[in-house]
Amino acid sequence: MCPECAEKLRIELTTLTPARIARGGAAAAGLALVACAAVGGLAIALGSENGTNPWVVGIGSIVSVRTIGRVARRMALAGGLPLQVLAAFFGLVMVLEVQAPFEFMGGRSEYGELAAALLAPIAAPIDFVLNMRRPENIPYLAFLAWAFYDLWRACAPIALSTKGPFPVQVGAPAAPPPSEAPDAKAAGLDFERPA
Numbered sequence: 001m002c003p004e005c006a007e008k009l010r011i012e013l014t015t016l017t018p019a020r021i022a023r024g025g026a027a028a029a030g031l032a033l034v035a036c037a038a039v040g041g042l043a044i045a046l047g048s049e050n051g052t053n054p055w056v057v058g059i060g061s062i063v064s065v066r067t068i069g070r071v072a073r074r075m076a077l078a079g080g081l082p083l084q085v086l087a088a089f090f091g092l093v094m095v096l097e098v099q100a101p102f103e104f105m106g107g108r109s110e111y112g113e114l115a116a117a118l119l120a121p122i123a124a125p126i127d128f129v130l131n132m133r134r135p136e137n138i139p140y141l142a143f144l145a146w147a148f149y150d151l152w153r154a155c156a157p158i159a160l161s162t163k164g165p166f167p168v169q170v171g172a173p174a175a176p177p178p179s180e181a182p183d184a185k186a187a188g189l190d191f192e193r194p195a
Helices: 003-014 018-046 053-076 081-097 100-111 113-132 135-154 182-186
Strands: none
Touching: 018 053, 018 081, 018 100, 053 081, 053 135, 081 113, 081 135, 100 113, 113 135
8 A cells, every 4th residue: 555545545544524423423423313213112112010120221221322323423534522522412302301201191181192292302301311310320320421432432532653664666576686597597497487
């Protein structure tokens, strides 16, 4: 690889352009929305009386936050602080809003469907904060902090080193040296190049 090609590759893999930030942010936002709906929908399908709902929401949130970081980085093709902040924002929104389906289901009989749909995104973060004050949620918060650290690390810029010299071969390879045995060659017995 020539030095110019190495530099072009380094720029391609490390430059975070506005278009790449937008592509990574859109992927993070889309995945956060899908993950929130999937995790919340699964928890609703299991039923509010089911004792596994906190586990479903917790594990689903942790896996989703990690995946949001990986997908944002993959779609952006490069990393950097703007992508880290954007992916962390959408990961946080996903974690805070994963309780919204519960809030909607609980409020639709009391307030009506339209009011419940409008109030659920407001009530979900409040419910999350109130639930996290309990001591039994400390392990969940620790795993969630690890998931956000992993998201941050996945979207970080890479330090790509393209130090030379790089061997460059131009043209056809050199011809092999002539045979050492001129008498054998004269007799048609060239062992290096069979006929």
